[in-house]
Amino acid sequence: MKFQSRALGVMFAAIVISASGCSKKDSDAATCSGGYQLESLCFKGQTNANLVFSSGSLSGTGSAVAVEPLSEKTAGGRNIAISFSIQDGGSFELRTFARNDLSGGIDIKFSRSSGKLNMSFKQGETASSAKELEGIDASAEVKLYIDVHNDESPAHVIVWNGAGSFNKEQSLHNSEDSGAIQPAAQGLDKYWGVALNRATLSKVAVGEPKDED
Amino acid sequence: MRIKRASAFALACSVVFFAPLCSALADTGGLKTFVAVDLVGEAFVRSKVVSPREVEVRGVEVFFLAPVDPLFDAAVGIAAHPENGVSLFELHEATLSSSKLIPHTQLRMGKGFLYIGKLNRIHQHDWPFIDSPEVQRSFFDDEGVNDLLLEVTVNTPTSMPFEATAGVAKGWVYGHAHNEGKRPQVPTHYSRVQTFFDLPLGGALQVAGNYLGRTASDSVQTQLFGVDLTAKWREGRRVPLLLQGEVWLRRVKAPQVDREDALGMYLFPQMNLLDSLDFGIRFDQFSVLTTEDALGESIDISSYRIVPTLTYKPSEFSTFRIAYAWDLKRRGDATPNVTNSSLLAQMTYVIGAHPSHEF
Numbered sequence: 001m002k003f004q005s006r007a008l009g010v011m012f013a014a015i016v017i018s019a020s021g022c023s024k025k026d027s028d029a030a031t032c033s034g035g036y037q038l039e040s041l042c043f044k045g046q047t048n049a050n051l052v053f054s055s056g057s058l059s060g061t062g063s064a065v066a067v068e069p070l071s072e073k074t075a076g077g078r079n080i081a082i083s084f085s086i087q088d089g090g091s092f093e094l095r096t097f098a099r100n101d102l103s104g105g106i107d108i109k110f111s112r113s114s115g116k117l118n119m120s121f122k123q124g125e126t127a128s129s130a131k132e133l134e135g136i137d138a139s140a141e142v143k144l145y146i147d148v149h150n151d152e153s154p155a156h157v158i159v160w161n162g163a164g165s166f167n168k169e170q171s172l173h174n175s176e177d178s179g180a181i182q183p184a185a186q187g188l189d190k191y192w193g194v195a196l197n198r199a200t201l202s203k204v205a206v207g208e209p210k211d212e213d
Numbered sequence: 214m215r216i217k218r219a220s221a222f223a224l225a226c227s228v229v230f231f232a233p234l235c236s237a238l239a240d241t242g243g244l245k246t247f248v249a250v251d252l253v254g255e256a257f258v259r260s261k262v263v264s265p266r267e268v269e270v271r272g273v274e275v276f277f278l279a280p281v282d283p284l285f286d287a288a289v290g291i292a293a294h295p296e297n298g299v300s301l302f303e304l305h306e307a308t309l310s311s312s313k314l315i316p317h318t319q320l321r322m323g324k325g326f327l328y329i330g331k332l333n334r335i336h337q338h339d340w341p342f343i344d345s346p347e348v349q350r351s352f353f354d355d356e357g358v359n360d361l362l363l364e365v366t367v368n369t370p371t372s373m374p375f376e377a378t379a380g381v382a383k384g385w386v387y388g389h390a391h392n393e394g395k396r397p398q399v400p401t402h403y404s405r406v407q408t409f410f411d412l413p414l415g416g417a418l419q420v421a422g423n424y425l426g427r428t429a430s431d432s433v434q435t436q437l438f439g440v441d442l443t444a445k446w447r448e449g450r451r452v453p454l455l456l457q458g459e460v461w462l463r464r465v466k467a468p469q470v471d472r473e474d475a476l477g478m479y480l481f482p483q484m485n486l487l488d489s490l491d492f493g494i495r496f497d498q499f500s501v502l503t504t505e506d507a508l509g510e511s512i513d514i515s516s517y518r519i520v521p522t523l524t525y526k527p528s529e530f531s532t533f534r535i536a537y538a539w540d541l542k543r544r545g546d547a548t549p550n551v552t553n554s555s556l557l558a559q560m561t562y563v564i565g566a567h568p569s570h571e572f
Contacts, residue, residue, distance in 0.1 A: 044507065065507045072501040072514045073351065073475050074465060099470060100507040151351070153386060153394060153429075169298060185431055188467045191507050 035067065038204050042067040043193065046102065051196065059200040063095070065102055065193035070148075070206065074190045077149040079210050081162060083203035085141045086112040090198030093122075097150040097187020102195070104188035106148060106155050112138040119159065119173060119181075126184040133172045135161065141202065144172075147209045148187075155183040158211050168211060244279040247565030251338040257555045268558075269295050272337055272356075274305065278568060285311045288325070294356075305359060319366040321380075326357045328364055328378050329405050329423045331441040331459050333357040339570060341457060341483060341491075342522050343534050343559040347499040348461050348477025352437060354388035358425075360401060378405040384427050387435070395430035402426055409572075416446040416454070419572050423461075434466045443572060455483040455493070474502040489527045495520040517541040517549055520557075529567060534559040 032042035036053045045051050049062025058064065070078050074097065084092045091111040098105025107122040111130070117138035120130040136142060143162030148155060159173040160166065175182035194201055254268035276290040290306035308323035321328070328334055332349050337356045345355045364380035384401035386394030407421030425437040439461035446454045458480035465473045476499075483493025497518040504512050522536040536557040541549035 067506045067508055068512070069504060069506060072504055072516075074467070074470075074473055075351065100509075104469070151354075151388065153388075153392075186433075188433075189470045190473075190504075193507075 057200050057202040061197050063195035069190040070192040071190050075151045077209040079207045080146045081205045083141055083143045085200045087198040088112055092199040093195035096148045096192045098191050099189045100191045102193045106183045106187045115139045121183050123184045128181045131181050147211050150187050153186050155186050245566040246277050247563050247567045249274045249338045249563045252560045254558045255555050259554045284313050285309050317368045321364040324361050326359050327403055329403050338561040342495050343536050343557045346479035346497045352461055352463055374409055376407045397427055397429050399428035418444040432468050436464045438462045451485055453485045457481045476500050476502055489525055491524040493522050513545050515543045531562045
């Protein structure tokens with residue numbers, strides 16, 4: 001028992017030493033002055049953006065970068081829950097794991113053609129072919145859950161319908177099983193944002209990936 | 214994560230099929246075989262994750278070890294892990310090794326886990342805890358980095374033992390991937406130097422320094438620097454106290470992007486309560502040291518995980534564990550917030566002749 005007591009002491013000391021951790025001071029949480037506060041997230045419009053912020057929604061044409069990175073690390077994964085609407089002929093792009101000017105990332109583009117919603121990927125000059133997301137009415141507000149796993153090469157993207165109850169096994173698109181409709185590589189950094197073309201972003205939230213495989 | 218009926222049936226068939234084969238082959242002509250099964254379950258008590266993980270067969274490993282001839286030994290291992298709800302077997306290890314070609318030197322070539330760090334060198338069903346620390350998941354892909362490799366390990370015949378390992382791996386992919394990857398600009402290369410120290414009260418400490426580097430096809434450079442340590446106090450077959458930990462620093466440099474440094478660690482002290490009953494607490498920390506927001510302001514986000522674990526291990530061939538995990542996140546100087554908490558359980562068993570573990 002004497003040894004056990006010493007062992008317990010060593011264990012406690014080890015935990016205390018570990019818990020002290022190492023970290024560095026940071027700045028205060030970023031404020032959103034001059035930006036667009038969508039729920040808990042702050043977006044800053046980029047040059048030449050023609051965006052209008054009203055009633056908690058962002059509308060118009062142009063791009064905006066989220067101030068807080070998508071993930072602490074570039075080789076990470078995140079789920080983005082998003083609600084948007086697109087005018088006929090317009091598009092909405094989610095740009096993930098990009099540089100802070102939204103270049104070099106995985107761009108997921110949704111475009112509307114009457115009631116149909118098409119999805120494609122773009123990275124730099126490389127663009128995939130488009131796919132219609134079945135069962136989605138593009139003339140109404142679209143709710144999606146989007147997993148982006150940038151710790152896989154190429155990045156792995158899964159899209160689920162955010163309306164109704166969530167079922168992990170029933171995705172609208174899984175880039176791993178979709179031939180050419182997938183990202184060309186990994187995103188180069190950890191920032192993200194949106195690019196609107198006659199579209200409205202009404203809700204957005206970032207969380208842990210819904211698929212951990 | 215739910216395993217589909219077909220794959221569960223395939224797994225069961227594999228175990229049923231291999232078990233008699235193993236007992237028939239075990240220790241026949243130097244051939245040693247074993248099947249290791251690793252079942253885990255997780256129930257979230259407090260979680261932001263929408264779909265709670267259920268009970269799953271995390272891994273089934275079928276292993277064959279034997280001398281090929283007087284010079285070479287071989288190991289072949291296939292393992293099934295769930296992927297998108299389906300478990301399929303894949304090649305984990307196919308290595309040829311020799312410690313007889315050159316004195317004090319071990320050569321290993323083929324496909325296998327890189328001989329670096331601590332967890333990376335041990336099969337997951339042999340870990341002293343259930344889940345993977347974030348530093349392992351982020352830097353080594355959950356169980357470990359597996360690749361085609363050529364590796365040399367030299368032991369110094371001195372009073373203070375040193376073991377130095379250097380290796381090079383194909384490096385077309387690193388970590389989790391579902392394709393063959395692309396030819397890297399600089400293949401994965403790694404080294405490890407370890408030594409032993411005596412500790413008071415009959416303990417022993419194994420400590421090692423590690424390095425891994427690679428440059429991917431898209432010019433992204435990755436470097437890993439790490440220290441792993443294992444301290445054990447033994448009383449016969451019992452280990453009254455075990456202390457295991459790793460600290461790793463990762464540097465990633467992508468073209469036109471600032472260098473990203475991340476620091477991760479875990480420490481796991483475990484004490485023996487009764488003959489077959491152990492209790493340990495794992496403490497994990499993970500911090501990205503160079504994170505800035507999109508406006509260039511420095512931000513500090515650290516994550517922690519605390520996992521008290523109770524282990525019942527009646528023999529080398531079966532283990533039962535239960536654990537509770539708290540995930541915490543801290544932003545800046547604020548007090549860490551609990552983001553998730555979950556109950557974990559594990560059952561592992563081995564059929565056949567499991568090889569002895571290293572220190």
